[in-house]
Amino acid sequence: MDITILLVDDEAIDLEWLQVRVKNGGYEGLRIAGAAKSGFAALELMERDRIDIILTDINMPIMSGMEFARRAKALQPDVRIMFISGHEDFN
Numbered sequence: 001m002d003i004t005i006l007l008v009d010d011e012a013i014d015l016e017w018l019q020v021r022v023k024n025g026g027y028e029g030l031r032i033a034g035a036a037k038s039g040f041a042a043l044e045l046m047e048r049d050r051i052d053i054i055l056t057d058i059n060m061p062i063m064s065g066m067e068f069a070r071r072a073k074a075l076q077p078d079v080r081i082m083f084i085s086g087h088e089d090f091n
Contacts, residue, residue: 004033004049008042008056008068009084018055018084039068046075058083 005022009015015035022032033049036042040063042056054072058065069081 002031003029003052004031005053005055006033006042006045006051007035008037008039008054008060008065010037010057010060012037014057022055039063039065039071042068043071043075046072046079051076051079054079054081055084056081058085 007015007018007022009018015037019032019035022030033051034042034045036045039056039060042054045051051072054069056065056068060068063071065083065085069083072079072081
């Protein structure tokens with residue numbers, strides 16, 4: 001059984017880096033279901049595919065990672081969410 005992961009980051013280079021790390025990380029059974037540059041795009045992907053794990057940037061424009069997480073949990077309550085950030089300020 002595959003574990004599906006969704007990657008979400010508004011920075012293209014960070015999103016690409018995440019994809020490479022997951023693909024080359026040796027995580028057997030882990031399938032990237034999609035990569036999205038916004039919470040809105042990620043929610044669209046979630047409407048088409050069951051997601052087990054989300055790796056999301058916490059600091060994104062328009063829809064923050066926290067708001068995206070709330071909406072993602074409403075759509076798929078069993079999804080696990082991990083926040084990532086390259087920013088030093090977590091206020």
